Amino acid sequence: MKKLSVKMKITLWYTGLIVIILSAIFTAVLLATDKVLLLGVQNKLEEEVYDFAEELKVDSNGRLRLEKLDFLKDGVRLAVYHENGQMITGLVASGLPETPFADELLQKAGSDQQNWFVYDFYFKPRHADNFYWVRGTVPLSSAYAERDKILRQCALFFPLLILLAALGGYWITKKAFRPVTRITEAAAQISSGSDLSKRIELEGADDEIDTLAKTFDGMFARLEDAFEAERQFTDDASHELR
Incomplete structure (x- = not known):
């Protein structure tokens, strides 16, 4: 068996080090992505709920004006409920289990197949006589889909980076x-x-x-x-x- 040259040994060591570093980066990305994306989903959910509540108006009879409202924004389903929890109108996620209302408290609900973030806002529209609930729900699968997209990109580019590192290491070693x-x-x-x-x-x-x-x-x-x-x-x- 032919022995490896010193140049090849150095290149292999250099490439191995790059592989270890990239593996550590890949692991860090995997661990951090979930937290970052879930935090982004949470912030988007809360923002949409508050924006929707600001859009709720009442007519001269004190009734909510619901004809021009958008109940689906950036994947967030929105619904309006009476103070007693009875639904007035809106979109509800299919399969979402019954979840008690909790004012400005992020809740996680779901099953083995699907999970959702649920966020409620208890408020009284201007000039209204009654309080209402605005509930927003967003599936966590949207965050996981974004995570999978990032991981696929990493899986695509990391081998290319390793190849470039190996070629660059060999060129540097040969020149040295x-x-x-x-x-x-x-x-x-x-x-x-x-x-x-x-x-x-x-x-x-x-x-x-x-x-x-x-x-x-x-x-x-x-x-x-x-x-x-x-x-x-x-x-x-x-x-x-x-």
Whole structure:
């Protein structure tokens, strides 16, 4: 089995670290998304209930004017009840169990199949003689659908980020090891005796590898001088012997 190169090992370590970081981010997104989205649903529900209550008016006979009201806003179902809890008009979520009224208190109701947020507001319209309940309901499935959408996007983009990280890590590692390749090539040429004048001559690096290259250049220069001195000695000796 062929051993992995140092460049590949560093790339794998780098990619593994990215995978761990992205996994932690994915987990944090998963844990935080529910809370953020549910809080957003809660705020939207309360806002729609208050806005709807402001729209309720009474006629000259003290009766509610309901003909121009919108009972479905941004997924929130709205309904109006008498003070005793008897429904006057509006939309009620299908399957919603009977839930007692509670003024400005967020309640969660439902079953194993579906859950809702329920929010009630007890108020008296201007110029009215009686108090009324405004109830808003919103299914939690809307928040979960948004969460699933976010998670699908994360699942789509995270592999792409990992691939880009791996390619980027390999490119950076290859670029960082380029001086090492030059050192190896220079040492191989000098070792074979084909070119004793070969030098690495790194420029602008000014790091540990640059220091190593300069050390090798100094060693190569001394080797060249030693070979030249040996060659000169051999030539002189041959001349004297002749």
